[in-house]
Amino acid sequence: MNLRKGLRLRSSLIILSLLSLGLGEQLCARQETIYMSVLNSRRNRLNALDNPIVGLFVSTDAGASWKHEGWEYIRTFYTEGGADGAIWSACGNGVLRSTDSGRTWRITTGWEITEVLKVRVDPGNPSVAYAASAYGIFKTTDSGETWKEQNTGFLKPFTSDIVIDWSKTSRLFAASEDGVYRSEDGGGRWALAGVKGKGVRTVVQDPKDAKILWLGTEDDGVFVSTDGGSTWKASNEGLTYLTVYAIAIDPSNSNILYVGTHGGGVYRSTDRGRSWQGRSDGLQNLVVHSLVVLPSTPTIILTGTLNGGLYRSTDGGRRWEFNSQEDGQVWGLSVR
């Protein structure tokens, strides 16, 4: 008992000391878990003994440090945590799921599902998840025990991203090679919602206003919808690189957005996408594929590059510092 009290007191003193050193920002954010999916590394050599470890890395201190979890080279594109604590990874090998914080994993999918680029867990029901893959959308309603193809309505099923509407979880949006698609019945049927002919790489929903959605496209920049995906308009003023792989919204202020581009690094908007300003100071690699803004501390932003590793900014993107994964392909970032 005395020992516990002593430890508690010592912990409190340490926290106070750290706060006084200006490190409170990170500790405030430590409840968040960040999942970084590293697809590969430029340093990887076929059959080499000294290949860098890739796959899933987890941080619980706002990106200050990372721990590798689970498998290595199975081409991990994206990882997300569910409300029940389970972790899901979208991989070349299919959809993986862990229920013990990443110590052990199960490939939930069979041979029919491969090249999965994104997996999203239903925020209201963690046993429901959707996989966006090279072969279209697949859905599980039993925590991955079984999966069902959900491609009715797609002309071309290649999809790289999917969003579950947080205000109505049966409504979905999918980023396809030929426009953005919407489903109103949990993926049972899909219909084109806009930007036909454009390769949509990512789709993001505003965390506060469910009617606002953002698209990042191949060569056509950013599109926004303010009516729940019925109409879309380009939003590219100031955006000089128009292939957009990643979009992140400040959870505390939806007027502030960040986009990751191919070749132009990071751009930031403070007027809800009406104009964009470059925010790449310190980025040594300008092919940005993933972005995340920490909800607890929105000035901390992480950005993943292709072959340049992970960068971190603590001042809203004014200045970036290399964080980890030298020469790594940081394909996906998410936070829970």
Next chain:
Amino acid sequence: MKSMRVIPFVFLLVTIPARSPRQTTFEQHRQRLIDVVSGERDRGFFTVTAKFTVHRDTAWALRMLDSLTADQSIGGMFYSYAAIGTYLKLRDQLPDSMRQKIRRAFMERTMYRGDTENHWVMYYTGIYLGAQTWPNEGRSQWFNGKSSEENFKEAEGWLNEWMRITSTLGQGEFDSPTYFITFITPVLTLHEFAKDPVMKRKARMMADVLFADFAAEHLEGNYCGGHSRDYPEDIINPLAAPATLWAWLYFGEPKVELWNETRYRPRNRGGWETVFGATSSYRLPEIIYDIATDRSKPYVETETKRLRNVIRFGLEKNPAVYKYTYMTSRYALGSLQGGILQPIQQHTWDVTYVSDKPNNTIFTLHPFYSGRELAMFFPEEQKFLADEVDRYHKVYTSPNKWNSSSPYEQTFQHNNAIIVLYDIDRKAMQQHIDGFFPKNLDERTEDPSGWIFCRAGATYVAFFPLKPYQWIEEEVDWRWRSADLKNGVVVEIGSSDEDGSFDSFKKRISVSRPEYENFDQNLTVQYTARSGDRLKFTYGKARLLNGKPVSFKAYKLFRGPFMLSERGSGIITMMYKDKVRELDFNKVTVREWRRAK
């Protein structure tokens, strides 16, 4: 997955011949191979297998196996089938501690499944045999969180689907002198150790198909014709390919022991995959040996294959690939129809000839590359892919590469004549076409008629460029290069058998100049071969033979004097003289009989 309903097989052998001299050759070659490999010291499962097979240097082999088992950097699909195959072949000779070690490594080590057909054949063969070997294990025992039963079912499902699609629509990574080994080796391993008699039989039938497919385009160790995938080193030096050692083992050709040949340069793991063939109970049906080695009469072999899965920028998942190959005892002229039929390593056309010198081939290509092409087949970003692929395959973006799929290349072949046309977009990567001419040709002359004549031993090549060109001297070849975007060549092949002397060949060819007036406008070439057949080809439009359109739609899965199969039927028939062997993948039966003369 829909489970495949399999009717219990019936295996009818009308004749069971005694061991033939050809089988004796196989026995001699397999023993020689095992003997040679068992003396090697390179680290690999195949070397270990050879050493244990002849009880040579087994203590060292055991240490090597221990090292292979302990090495965490070895994993994935190549490890999958090789590890379990070695275990199953040697388990009676291994100490229990090593058996347990292999079992733990196999079940617990993460294995990447891969992203292409050959990867999956290797991976699922390994998983199938592993789950069969260690049944009744729960989810927690396996690296992928699936029980033995679940793993077995998944692997069985994929293998059945692969055999179904390959026997009806054709192979995806077809006719590859390099990747042949990544199909035949796991298939033989599956045949050897599958306990389910139906799977065992199907694996044997697949081995027959793979060998027969090779045999129909085989010429003294060379895997001839167009290829889905091949490495530049093998394209410009066909006998260097790993498939050649399989030809030596099973077809008895080439006559030389390849490991003593400087021209034989197999890559990866010593190239000793053939040890799994040499230690297998599989024996090549005699009819396939005959198909591989009888070149007494020239023949045309046409085949249909399929593209690997198109995941983007296309509406059809597996469009057809059409192959045309003309085989003689001296040379083979073969082609695919052109276009993007496989990413990265496609080899669209060539003439390959019998020679005791290396680099026994001539061909042209447009060294195209694009991220969009790669994005048709790979899920990563198209602006990222070219650089990424270049990192592994080294030459993908090179203007001088010797393998390429180009959307701006088309062919029209009839017997020993071919027209190859190019209509290269001004924005396309690489604005030239290249041709490979080995330096060791016996003769290479530029005739005032416009023809370039080449002689390699008894094979004669006539090559007519439509546009200006230059020669670039390189280490083993003269690179023929032409920079016109609307371009083409007409090629006709002959030999001493057909034409007598080289002068006679040249004389006959010289009088028949290709017609291509206003080519930049109409992209049309007409050529009358010395057989009298008239070929007319318009890029992107009709191929006319003697005024009649040639339709690829009429192509079968296999069609030639030795192979016949209707596309979609699942029935593949092999024929040689009066002998017939029929593989029915629907009923999983093999029948052999003799035709009435």
